[in-house]
Every structure is written in C-alpha cells, then in structure tokens.
Amino acid sequence: MPFVQNFPFFSIILSMFSGIVSAVLPARAAKWVNGVLIGTVGVLSAILLVYLMGTKEAFVYWMGHFPAPWGNEIRAGALEAGMALFFCVILLLSMLGGQKKLVGEVEYSKHNLYYILVDLLLSSLLALVYTNDLFTAYVFVEINTIAACGLILIRQNGRTIEAAVRYMIMSLLGSGLFLLGLCTLYDLTGHLLMSNIREAVAQLSRQQAYTVPLLTTIGLISAGLAIKSALFPFHTWLPDAYGYSTVSSAAILSSLVSKGYIFLLIKIFYRVIGFEIIGESKVINVLFVFGLMGMVFGSLSAIRENDIRRMIAYSSVAQIGYIYMGLGLGTQIGIVASVFHILSHAATKSLLFISAIGLTDVSGGSRKFLDLTGAGYRNKLAGVAFTVGSLSMVGVPMFSGFVSKLLFMEASLGHAIKMFPALLVLALSTILNAIYFMKTVIRLYVPDKRPDFGQITMKDEKLYAATLICFIALNVTLGMFSQPIVNWIRTGLSVFG
Amino acid sequence: MLGPNLFANYGEAVAIILFGIGFSNLLLQKNLIKKIIGLNIMDTAVYLYLAEKGYIDGRVAPIVTNGVQEVGAYINPVPSGLVLTGIVVSVSVTALMLSLTIRLYRRYHTLDLDEISTRLKKEGL
Numbered sequence: 197m198p199f200v201q202n203f204p205f206f207s208i209i210l211s212m213f214s215g216i217v218s219a220v221l222p223a224r225a226a227k228w229v230n231g232v233l234i235g236t237v238g239v240l241s242a243i244l245l246v247y248l249m250g251t252k253e254a255f256v257y258w259m260g261h262f263p264a265p266w267g268n269e270i271r272a273g274a275l276e277a278g279m280a281l282f283f284c285v286i287l288l289l290s291m292l293g294g295q296k297k298l299v300g301e302v303e304y305s306k307h308n309l310y311y312i313l314v315d316l317l318l319s320s321l322l323a324l325v326y327t328n329d330l331f332t333a334y335v336f337v338e339i340n341t342i343a344a345c346g347l348i349l350i351r352q353n354g355r356t357i358e359a360a361v362r363y364m365i366m367s368l369l370g371s372g373l374f375l376l377g378l379c380t381l382y383d384l385t386g387h388l389l390m391s392n393i394r395e396a397v398a399q400l401s402r403q404q405a406y407t408v409p410l411l412t413t414i415g416l417i418s419a420g421l422a423i424k425s426a427l428f429p430f431h432t433w434l435p436d437a438y439g440y441s442t443v444s445s446a447a448i449l450s451s452l453v454s455k456g457y458i459f460l461l462i463k464i465f466y467r468v469i470g471f472e473i474i475g476e477s478k479v480i481n482v483l484f485v486f487g488l489m490g491m492v493f494g495s496l497s498a499i500r501e502n503d504i505r506r507m508i509a510y511s512s513v514a515q516i517g518y519i520y521m522g523l524g525l526g527t528q529i530g531i532v533a534s535v536f537h538i539l540s541h542a543a544t545k546s547l548l549f550i551s552a553i554g555l556t557d558v559s560g561g562s563r564k565f566l567d568l569t570g571a572g573y574r575n576k577l578a579g580v581a582f583t584v585g586s587l588s589m590v591g592v593p594m595f596s597g598f599v600s601k602l603l604f605m606e607a608s609l610g611h612a613i614k615m616f617p618a619l620l621v622l623a624l625s626t627i628l629n630a631i632y633f634m635k636t637v638i639r640l641y642v643p644d645k646r647p648d649f650g651q652i653t654m655k656d657e658k659l660y661a662a663t664l665i666c667f668i669a670l671n672v673t674l675g676m677f678s679q680p681i682v683n684w685i686r687t688g689l690s691v692f693g
Numbered sequence: 694m695l696g697p698n699l700f701a702n703y704g705e706a707v708a709i710i711l712f713g714i715g716f717s718n719l720l721l722q723k724n725l726i727k728k729i730i731g732l733n734i735m736d737t738a739v740y741l742y743l744a745e746k747g748y749i750d751g752r753v754a755p756i757v758t759n760g761v762q763e764v765g766a767y768i769n770p771v772p773s774g775l776v777l778t779g780i781v782v783s784v785s786v787t788a789l790m791l792s793l794t795i796r797l798y799r800r801y802h803t804l805d806l807d808e809i810s811t812r813l814k815k816e817g818l
Contacts, residue, residue: 331775338782342789349793354800354813361793361806365728368786369719372735375779376712379739383746388771 200247201255203240204272204326207280208319211237215315223307230291230311234318238284245277249684254691256328256391269389271328271467275535275688279325279459285670286451286542287318293550293663294444301351301442310350317343317448321456328390330378330468333460337374337424341367344453347445348437359436366433367424374420380413381468390467394693401473414469414479418461422483425457427520428490431513435501438509438549446505447549450512451542458519458538462531465523466693475526484524484614488621490517495628499635503563504556507632508548511589514625515541521618522604525611528689533603535685540588540596540674547667548585554578554660555640565636570644572637579640581664586633588671591626596674601626603682704745711738725794725804729787736783740776747772 214233218226248254254273261267291314302310320340327333341364348360382388384406385396400406423430438446465474474480494513501507515537522534552563558574559567572579588595601622608618674681699706715738718731747769755767794804801809 331778335778335782338786342785345789354809354816357793357796357800358806358809358813361725361790361797364786364790364793365719368732368735368790369716372712372716372719372732372739375736375739376742379743379746379775382772382775 198247200244201257201272203244204270204276204280204322205257205259207237207240208270208322208326211315211319211322215312215319218308218312218315221308223304223311226308226311230314231288233315234284234288234291237318237322238281238288241277241281241284244272245274245281248272248274248277249687252687252691264389265387265392268332269328270326271391272326273688273691274684275692276325278684278688280322282539282542283321283325283452283455284318286546287314287448289663289666289670290444290447290451290546290550292659293546293667294442294447294553296657296660297443297553306350309346313343313346313350314448317347317453321452324456324460328467329388330381330390330393330464331388334371334375334378337371337457337460340453340456341371341424344449347448348441350445351440351442353440355436355440359433359440362433363437366426366430370420370423370430372420373416373423377413377416377420380409380416384409384413390463393468394470397468397473398470401470410473411477411479414474414477415482417464418479418483421457421461421464422486422520425454425461426513426516427483428486428493428513428517431490431494431516434513435497435506435509438512439503439506443549443553446509447546450509450549451546454512454516455538455542458516458523458534462523462535463692465531466689471528471693480524480526482524483520484618487517487520487522487524488617490514491521491621491625492517492628495625495632499628499632501632502565504552504565504568504636505549505563507636508545508552511548511629511632512541512545514629515545515589518600518604518625521621522607525607525614525618527607527610529603529610530607531689532682532685533600533607535689536603536678536682537600539681540600543596543667543670543674544585544588547581547664547671548589550660550667551578551581551585551664554657554664555582565639568636568639569642570640572640573643577661577664581668582640583637584668584671586637588675590630590633594672594675596671596678599675599678599682702745705742708738708742708745711735711741714738723805723807725790725797725806728806729790729794732790733783733787736779740779743772743776743779 211233214229218229254271257270259268259270316339320336320343323336324333345360345364348356348363381393385393387393387396400410426434438450465471491514494510494517498507498510501510519534519537522530522537554575555568555571555578556563559571588597591597591601604622608615712735715731715735719728719735722728722731749768752766752768755770797809798804801812803809
C-alpha cells in the first residue's frame with residue numbers, strides 16, 4: 197500500500213487530536229495549532245488529490261485492518277480529496293478574515309474553546325467526506341451539529357442563544373429522521389458499509405422486493421439531510437444564526453457545515469442506494485420542487501431584509517435551493533452542476549460575509565442599509581470584494597456563479613419535463629438576486645461623505661486585506677478556469693459510486 | 694396481509710408510533726423542556742426499533758458461557774452496539790439542549806420559545 201493512502205486517516209485523526217490538545221493550551225497556542233492543522237490537512241489533501249488524479253481510481257482503506265463486511269472503512273477518490281482540500285482553503289480564509297472580529301466579540305478566556313470547536317468541525321467534515329460507513333457518518337453528523345452549535349453560541353447574546361436553540365431543534369429533527377432511515381436500511385440489507393449496502397439494494401430492486409420500505413428509507417434519509425442543510429421550509433433558524441454570530445462562524449456555517457451534509461447526501465445517492473434507483477424514485481422530485489421554492493422564496497425574503505448580514509443569510513437559502521434543484525434533476529450532469537455550485541457558493545458566501553464586516557466597521561458598526569451609504573469609499577477593498585461576491589452570486593461572467601448557473605442550465609436542458617420549470621425559476625431567481633445584490637452595491641457606492649465614521653485602508657488591516665484578495669482570486673479562478681475543475685468533478689464522480 | 698404482519702411486528706409498530714410522538718413534540722411544543730422530552734422519546738424509540746430488529750426469538754446475547762459456539766445460538770451484536778453509540782450521542786445533545794435552556798431561562802425567565810422570539814424582536818438587537 198502506498199504511504200499516501202494513509203493521508204485521509206491522518207487528516208481526520210490529526211484534527212481530532214488537535215482539538216483535544218487545544219483544550220489544555222492557552223488561546224495563543226491553540227490559535228497556532230489550529231492554523232498549522234488546517235494548513236497541514238490542506239497540504240495532505242493536495243498531495244492525495246495529485247496522487248488520485250494520477251491513478252484515476254478510488255482506494256479503500258481498512259480501519260484496523262479488518263476486511264470488508266466487519267471492519268470500518270475509509271474510501272477516497274479524486275472528488276473526496278479535492279473537496280477536503282477546498283474545505284481547508286475556505287476554513288483557513290474564513291478564520292483569518294474573522295480574526296479581528298473574534299478578538300472584539302468573544303471573551304478572551306473563550307478563545308481556545310473556539311479553536312477546539314473549529315478543529316472538531318474540521319475533523320467531522322473530513323470524516324463525512326471520507327467515510328465509507330453509514331453509522332460512522334451518523335456519528336460525525338452529530339459531532340458536526342454540536343460543533344456548529346458551539347460556533348453560533350461563542351458570541352453570547354440573546355439572539356445567538358435563541359438561534360442556537362432553533363438550530364439544534366431543526367438539526368435534531370433531521371438527525372432523528374436520518375437515524376431511523378439508516379436503521380431501516382440496515383434492517384433491509386444487513387450491512388453498514390456503503391458499498392455492501394449498495395450490492396444488497398441492487399439485489400432487492402432486481403427482485404422487486406421491499407419496494408415500499410426502500411422508498412421510505414430513501415425518503416427518510418433525504419428528508420433528514422435536507423432539514424439539516426436548511427432546505428427551504430426548514431430554514432427558519434438560519435438568518436439569526438448567520439446574522440448575529442461572529443463573522444468567522446457565519447462564513448464557516450454557510451459555506452462548510454451545510455455543504456458537508458449535502459456532500460454526504462450525494463455520497464448516499466451514489467454509493468449507498470445507487471444512482472439508477474435514486475433516478476427512478478419519486479424522492480428526488482420532491483427535492484426538486486423544494487429546491488425551486490427555496491430559490492424563489494429565499495430571494496424574496498432577502499429583498500425584504502434591511503440588514504446586510506441577514507440579507508446574505510437569506511441568499512444562502514436560495515443558493516441551497518439551487519444545489520437541491522441540481523440533485524433533483526436526477527442526471528449525472530445535474531450532480532456535476534450541484535457539486536460545482538457547492539464550491540462556488542462556498543467561495544462566494546464566505547467572501548460576502550467577510551467583506552460585509554469591513555463595510556459595517558466603517559459605518560459605525562451599523563448593519564442597516566441606510567448607514568452603509570458610501571461605505572464602499574470608506575473601505576475600498578471591502579467594497580470591491582463585496583461587489584465581486586455580488587456579481588458572482590448574480591451570475592456575471594468571469595465569476596464563479598456564472599459557471600454554476602451555466603452548468604445548471606445545461607443540466608436542465610437534458611430533462612424533458614423538468615426543463616421548463618427549472619429554466620423559468622433559474623431566470624426568475626437570477627433577476628431577484630440581481631435586485632437585492634445590486635441594490636446593496638449601488639448603496640455602497642452612493643457618494644456620502646460622513647467624516648464621523650472614518651476610513652479603513654488596506655495598510656491598517658493587512659491580514660484582512662490579504663484574506664479578501666485571496667477570496668477574490670479564488671472566485672475569479674473558479675469562474676475563469678472552470679473547465680479543469682468540471683473535468684475533475686467528472687473524473688471524481690465516475691469513481692465515486 | 695397487513696393484519697398479521699402488524700401483529701407479528703408489534704414492537705416495531707410501537708417504536709414508530711413513539712417516534713412520531715417524540716418527533717411532533719420536538720417540533721410543535723412551545724415549552725423547551727417538553728421539546729427536550731420529545732427529543733428523548735424520539736431517540737429512545739429508535740433504540741427500541743433497533744433492539745426489536747436485532748432480537749431473534751429463542752437466541753441469547755453473544756457471550757459464550759456454556760461452551761456453545763455455533764452461530765445459530767446467538768443474536769447479532771451489531772444492533773446493540775448501534776444502540777450504545779446512539780445513547781452516547783443523544784446524551785450529549787440532551788446535555789447541550791438543557792444547558793442552552795438554562796441560559797435562555799436566566800436571561801428571559803420563561804421557557805416559551807415563541808415568547809422569547811417576540812421579546813428579541815422588541816429589543817431589536
């Protein structure tokens with residue numbers, strides 16, 4: 197076995213132990229451990245990605261060297277390794293961008309707790325990405341939820357506690373359904389390893405046996421993960437949680453936590469149930485409809501919002517809708533579009549959250565649109581960054597959002613019945629996106645000299661400026677060099693199942 | 694066919710009904726403590742379901758005491774293992790929910806989540 201095949205396991209265990217060690221470290225040391233950890237995991241994932249792009253196939257890693265039906269497994273292909281690398285990049289940039297705010301908003305004595313939570317969140321995300329065992333996936337889903345709840349709570353005020361309670365309630369409903377679905381699936385197939393379940397499910401569907409329980413199971417698992425990733429009617433906790441937590445948390449929650457669940461759902465579609473059976477089942481039609489509704493209603497709520505952070509949060513609801521619409525098409529290219537949108541939305545939404553902080557800082561800390569007038573002149577780089585994020589969300593060429601919209605259009609053209617509603621809602625949602633994002637950008641650049649608010653230049657906050665520049669570069673890279681990335685997703689998906 | 698099937702699997706049926714009760718309590722109750730009770734009923738229902746599914750009539754837990762080593766004498770230990778793991782998870786989320794409830798109660802002196810929301814809107818924080 198080549199040594200590089202140990203890397204997924206190393207990444208998971210390294211992040212978990214960093215969390216444990218950070219518990220006894222002072223805040224400064226915990227911060228360094230956290231930074232070095234994310235960097236190391238990123239490098240490990242990058243090496244793994246290069247190796248897997250070379251071999252063009254996935255490998256299975258036996259945990260504790262027990263063979264297939266008994267042991268626990270890790271399975272890594274190009275898609276998983278690339279996803280891990282991408283998550284690390286976004287996590288590192290979000291942590292760096294929110295560093296200053298963390299100092300201002302969270303008591304110093306709680307800083308090392310924050311880094312513990314981030315370490316554990318990273319380990320659970322990596323485990324969700326790499327695991328090949330359904331019950332392990334459930335346990336790490338719960339760890340992810342608890343860590344995310346801590347990230348919301350770390351800034352203590354009434355709003356965040358209430359948001360955390362609502363988040364926990366929704367998440368627990370989701371994981372209850374997921375657990376029940378998982379138990380039924382274990383009961384039907386007698387396996388917990390994903391690849392073994394798929395063989396058993398394929399056999400069941402050939403024999404036409406247990407069709408109703410199987411359908412129920414798919415429904416329960418999809419509904420559970422959809423609730424956890426804040427698909428449209430289950431998004432009530434989201435604006436408060438993203439709007440009032442500290443900015444790193446908001447960026448991490450919107451771009452990583454919900455994406456981890458969606459990635460797990462895609463994995464279950466491919467590897468546990470089998471893509472043909474999913475394509476024939478009615479469950480994806482439900483996901484499709486809710487995705488479309490989310491795209492419209494999320495944007496409508498965002499238009500009504502008068503608070504920049506909450507507006508960005510509502511926009512997340514719409515973007516999650518896009519991803520579920522892609523899943524709901526039930527075609528290979530639909531999944532490619534969804535995976536690309538996971539990347540594009542993660543890069544854009546964290547950019548928007550981080551740049552919004554720079555803008556509110558030069559507006560007396562107010563997040564109301566009226567006070568933000570002219571903020572683009574007071575903090576030039578944050579203004580540019582916010583504009584880039586907005587253009588990308590709307591889907592202007594050169595930025596990442598354009599490519600994902602193009603892929604969604606292409607994907608929906610391949611489907612006879614779903615083509616018309618998908619295209620219609622895509623167009624409608626683009627217009628709605630344009631309304632609220634362009635409204636904000638215009639507001640930022642309406643000349644309004646307010647001497648009392650002061651200015652922030654790039655030299656004042658070097659780290660913050662560097663983070664924003666990296667984010668902009670990432671966004672433009674995703675937009676301009678999309679072909680290699682789409683090829684990578686295709687290669688990854690071909691060995692994913 | 695439904696009747697005999699239902700009676701043969703009454704344990705599972707009870708578990709699913711309990712799951713429904715717990716689920717709707719967690720979703721619909723206003724009082725936070727009742728919500729947490731709902732959560733626990735829901736989780737326990739899943740464990741009952743797993744235990745029912747894992748048990749085979751006339752077999753015993755897979756611990757060799759009297760020298761019998763054939764597989765047919767014992768039940769599958771995996772569902773019990775899953776129940777144990779699940780209990781650990783549900784204990785930790787219950788603890789987290791209770792601590793959040795204490796925080797909210799100290800701040801607002803009520804357990805009604807909707808009332809807390811309306812008060813937060815009035816505060817306009």
